[in-house]
Structure formats: structure tokens, C-alpha cells
Amino acid sequence: MPSAPLPTVLEGRHVRLEPLALRHVPDLFQVGGRDEAVWRWLSAPTPASEEELRGIVSKRLEEVDAGKRVAFAVVGRVQGTAIGTTNLHSWHQRDGHVEIGGTWFGRSWWRTAANSETKLLTMTYAFEALGFERVVWRVDVDNIRSQEAITRIGARLQERTVGALLKPDGTHRDLLVYVMLRDEWTAAKVNLTDRLARG
Numbered sequence: 001m002p003s004a005p006l007p008t009v010l011e012g013r014h015v016r017l018e019p020l021a022l023r024h025v026p027d028l029f030q031v032g033g034r035d036e037a038v039w040r041w042l043s044a045p046t047p048a049s050e051e052e053l054r055g056i057v058s059k060r061l062e063e064v065d066a067g068k069r070v071a072f073a074v075v076g077r078v079q080g081t082a083i084g085t086t087n088l089h090s091w092h093q094r095d096g097h098v099e100i101g102g103t104w105f106g107r108s109w110w111r112t113a114a115n116s117e118t119k120l121l122t123m124t125y126a127f128e129a130l131g132f133e134r135v136v137w138r139v140d141v142d143n144i145r146s147q148e149a150i151t152r153i154g155a156r157l158q159e160r161t162v163g164a165l166l167k168p169d170g171t172h173r174d175l176l177v178y179v180m181l182r183d184e185w186t187a188a189k190v191n192l193t194d195r196l197a198r199g
Contacts, residue, residue, distance in 0.1 A: 001093050001094065001096075001131075002091075002093050002096055002098070002130050002131040002132045002133070003093075003129075003130045003131060004067070004091060004093060004130075005070040005088040005091060005098065005125070005126075005130060006070065007019040007064065007070055008070075008125070010072070010121040010122070010124075010125055011121075012077075012117040012118075012120070012121050013077070013117065013196070014076070014077055014113045014114050014117045014196075015074050015075060015076055015077060015083075015114045015117050015118055015121070016074075016075045016077065017072040017073070017074055017075070017086070017118065017121055017122070018072065018073055018075060019064075019070075019071070019072065019073070020057065020060060020061065020064070020071035020072055020073045020085055021061075021073070022054060022057060022058070022061070024057070024073040024082040024085075025050060025053050025054045025057055026050060027081040027082040027083075028053060028057075028073070028082050028084075028085065029047065029049075029050045029053045030081075030106075031081075031082070031083050031084070031105075031106025031107075031108070031109075032084070032104060032105070032106045032107070033046075033047050033048075033049070033050065033053055034046065034047070034048055035106075035107060037107060038104055038105075038106065038107060039104070040143075041139075041140045041143040041146065042102065042104060043102075043165070043166075043167070043168070044056045044168065045168040060085075060087070060102070063089070068089060069087055069088070069089040070087065070088045070089070071085065071086075071087045071102070072085060072086050072087065072122075073085055074086060074105065074114065074118050076109070076114060083105055083106050083108075083109050083114060084103070084104050084105035084106060084109060084114075084115075084118070085102065085103065085104060086100065086102065086103040086118055086122055087100070087101055087102040087103070088100060088122065088125075088126065089101060089102070090136075091132070096132055096133030096134060097132060097133065097134035097135070097136055097179075098126050098130070098132045098134075098135060098136070099135075099136045099137065099138065100119075100122055100123070100126070100135060100136070100137055101137065101138060103118070105118075110145075111149075113196055115149070116192055116195055116196055117196055119149075119153055119192060120189070120192045120193065120196065123135055123153075123180070123185065123188070123189070123192075124189065127182055127185045132182070133181065133182045134179055134180065134181055134182070135155075135179070135180045136158075136177060136178070136179050137150050137155060137177070137178045137179075138161075138164070138165075138175045138176070138177050138178075139175065139176045139178065140165060140173050140174075140175060140176075141160065141173065141174040141175065141176055142173075147176065147178075150178045151178075153180075153188050153191065153192055154180060154184055154187060154188035154191060155178040155179060155180045155188075156178060156179060156180070156184075157176055157177070157178055158177045158178060158179045159176075159177045160174055160175070160176055160177070161174065161175045161177060162174050
């Protein structure tokens with residue numbers, strides 16, 4: 001049976017994933033606060049102030065304390081500051097699956113090595129360190145950029161769930177569920193590692 005995720009540090013060449021904390025809020029707001037494009041597909045509303053982002057992060061940390069989520073700040077190696085976040089959540093050890101979600105980066109880091117390496121680090125942790133059999137992503141049906149990114153790493157569309165996401169404005173959105181199995185991970189890891197090596 002897989003081990004449950006725990007707050008930890010995942011070291012990469014471009015980024016370091018470390019447990020999300022309130023001290024990351026000023027940096028995160030600097031790179032992604034008030035940016036509608038960054039927050040468009042997330043479950044929280046776009047934070048208009050650092051205090052609003054602190055509230056969003058505090059709720060995430062409550063879920064961490066309750067053992068329901070492991071939240072990471074993505075820290076850029078060059079910058080030494082937080083440039084985004086990602087999470088492991090909704091894991092089922094008996095069924096062997098874990099979800100990666102709540103991932104966002106400041107716009108400057110979209111489609112960069114930082115983004116690719118974050119995927120590599122979280123998936124390596126899920127499959128190799130924890131022993132999960134499946135990694136799952138749920139994506140808004142209109143979020144084409146994330147769908148393409150997940151497909152590029154080798155995940156497959158599994159299903160569409162109607163009205164599964166409740167947005168801050170009270171509307172319901174369909175979600176696309178993507179999955180990668182453990183026996184697909186080796187090829188995906190090679191692909192991601194090669195992509196990072198090419199810069």
C-alpha cells in the first residue's frame with residue numbers, strides 16, 4: 001500500500017519544492033496576485049491584495065494540518081523566492097491514487113523549465129517515493145493550456161465529470177479527468193528529463 005504524502009522538500013536543478021507557509025505569501029502575491037489569467041481556472045477568486053492571498057493560503061494550510069493535503073511553494077533557484085505553488089491531495093492509499101492540483105505559476109514561468117521540473121519532482125515523489133499506482137489531474141473543460149501541458153507529459157484523458165467544479169461565482173463547471181499509471185511513468189520520466197536537458 002502506498003505511503004501517505006507528508007510535507008517535505010523536493011530538490012531540483014531549477015526549482016525547490018518546499019512546504020507552503022505564510023512567509024511565501026508576499027513573493028507569491030508579487031508574481032501572481034491580481035492576475036486574472038493566473039487565477040482564472042483555480043477554485044479561489046483572484047486575490048486583490050496580499051491579505052486576500054494570505055487567507056487563501058491559510059485555508060490550504062488548514063487542510064495540510066488536517067492531513068488532507070500536502071502543499072508546496074515552488075521556489076526558483078535563481079530568484080530564491082516563491083514563483084508558484086502545487087499540491088498533492090485527495091489520495092486514496094487503498095485504491096493507490098493521488099491527485100496533483102492547485103498548481104499555478106506567475107505568468108513569467110508558464111511553459112518554462114520551472115514548470116516542467118515541478119511536474120517531474122511531484123510525479124517522482126508520488127510514484128517512486130510513495131508508491132502510488134496512479135496520478136490524477138482534474139482540469140476545467142475550457143482550460144486548454146493545462147490540458148495540453150498534461151497531455152505533453154503522457155497523461156491520458158479518462159473521463160468528463162459534469163458540473164463537478166464549483167467556481168467562486170457560484171457556477172458549476174465540467175472537469176476533465178486525466179490519469180497516468182505507474183507502468184506509464186518510466187516513459188514519461190524520460191520525456192520530461194530529456195525536455196529539461198534540452199533547456
